Amino acid sequence: MSLPIDSSYRRRKLWLQQAVFALFRVLSYAVVAVLFLILGFILFHGAGVIDWTFLTEAPTDGMTSGGIWPAIVGTFWLMVGSALFAFPVGLISGIYMSEYAPDGRLVAFIRTMTNNLAGIPSIVFGLFGMAFFVNYLSFGDSILAGSLTLGLLALPVVIRTTEDAFRDIAPSYREGSLALGATKAQTIWRVLLPMAMPRVITGLILSLGRVSGETAPILFTCAAYFLPKLPESMFDQCMALPYHLYVVATSGTDIEAQMPIAYGTAFVLIVIVLAMNLLANAVRKHFEKKLKSK
Amino acid sequence: MVKFVEKELLTIQQEIREMWTLVHQQLSDAYASVLSADMGLATKVVSREKRVNAFELKIDSDIEDFIALYNPVAVDLRFALAMLKINNNLERIGDYAKSIARFVIRMELQPLDPELVERLQLPKMYETVLAMLDTTHEALNNRDIAQAKSVFETDETLDTLNQQAIDTLADYATHHPDAIRLCLELTSMFRKLERAGDHINNLAEETVFYIDAEVLKHRRAQRPEPEAE
């Protein structure tokens, strides 16, 4: 006996499927289109000012001409500093959460708090950095204070990715190591860490890419409006790309002359962030290949 | 095939070989005890029969274990099944050897009339049976199908010899009424030898089955029906 099938139903459901898929496609393309629009816009306005001088010299003439070299250097040091802080602290916390903390309310609480930390507006971090690092610890406005503040901002992501990376390792690797008479610490150090490292590093680089574009946290802790010379120690202030962009775009003396510089700065910043993301990808692939083949 | 299964197979093969030799010994000793009317030898055959039976049980249970534990397939399965049947057939041949030895003891057999032995072709009968047993064993060891099949033809010689022996014994009994009982016993012995030949045929069939998966049973139309016992 054949089924009493309504032949128009099949046509309708196929049509509906086509329509829904088309909608999905349009939406995803729209997102990509917006991204390219922004990039194109920045490129269109900023590419013109990019040249060797722009990249290697300090701003001149009240920041209406010259380059952004001190800001690039400042951003670089801030990223290095925040990485030096966020990586070990995040790694250790993540390992503790995944491997040592007893499962239960405490860990769940810490995890929720870590997630909340990630949700705090970055300006609040800036405020905290100023109160704690700059004033309480008397670091002053400095690369150190700025790096620590940015590091705090990056920390939740690093902790989270570390914890996830360790948790996702199949239990049989832990058991395999312990079953040979290894201690827990030996197991973590010799087996789990090498396996988790690609994801941890990727997480770190991605979060650094994210914080390298932050303005608010360094606003009160580190960034200088204008410094003709490069920082000499971690207790110096420095210029930074996002803050420089903010400054030239909003509070200049000659907006007309400064706009191309702002776009140029934005362009360099975007290139750096994109480069960080690509680097993260490359590092992950490299480690994965190394794990698989060497 | 993995090593440890190979080891089990070799064990079974070795046991079957020993069983074969043992049964061959039984039959040839039975023959010797008839020819030389050797009561001592006959007694030995009878008591050794217990060993044959025990050995049969051991091989049976070893093959049973092998099948249960290793789930053999293909040539290994054929080997196991063939050895199981070969084992049983050998035991039957051993039984006949024992019965013949029993007859020697029961009759308190005196040396037979040489003329009768001559007319019965008694040595030929025994030697044929023993030769068939050897040939089949060799065929199994060499995995030689042609050699195994050669046994089937020899089997017919046994049938003929048996038929002739019955005639001869009937004739002999008519002329020596005092030897009627002996003659009856001797017909029975010949029939046992002829039956032993049938069992050797089975050995050869199983050998062919093991080597080549060829099922020969009940297929050879030219094979005479075995007499009912």
Next chain:
Amino acid sequence: MNKIEAKNVDFYYGSFHALKHISLDIPQNEVVAFIGPSGCGKSTFLRLFNRMNDLIPGTRLTGQISIDGTDIYGRSVDVDLLRRDVGMVFQRPNPFPKSIFENVAYGLRVNGVKDRAFIAQRVEEALKGAALWDEVKDKLKESAYALSGGQQQRLCIARAMAVEPSVLLMDEPASALDPISTAKIEELICDLSGRTTVVIVTHSMQQAARVSNKTAFFYLGEMVEYGETKKIFTNPDQEATQNYITGRFG
């Protein structure tokens, strides 16, 4: 002589009574197989012998398990020393993300062996013992992940054997492997018997039959029957055992 003796072992995951009053003795240098349907407790029981279940929170054990006459759950027992003496091979091959050589050397290194010549020699012996040497001797420095699944599992056996355990626990060691690799693993187990006490959990009754001297049948957390493998597979005492091994349930 008994290598492992378990007396009245009850084991709980939280409130779940996973093992019910199990007593069994495992003779030295023999291969003992645990069979039974999934969830019958056979793996759980196996993992008690090297205290692997310690890793699972909320478990509870009563009764006694001793190896060489020592209660392994006693207070003075060092778990890492116990585990060095009671090796384990897992269901899925779990080589570490290291070279072939370093995988086998791992157990030696974490136990404090520093002598490089000794390590090299022991790695070679262990790989030979696992019938892997000829296949890997030219690529010891390559990643263990470059090996096939079957080779990886033999590597794991070599890794376990490198520290010379007196007991080897195997938790379904061939269930993720193809028939050829399985046959090789089974051959290894047969090679080990007589030198090492091997306890193997397996879903394959044929495997239990092929490799073990004694077999224990578990069902619903109880040990239904334990005896000579030949006996279990030709004429088991319990009907439940017969039903299981003949495939009539489970």
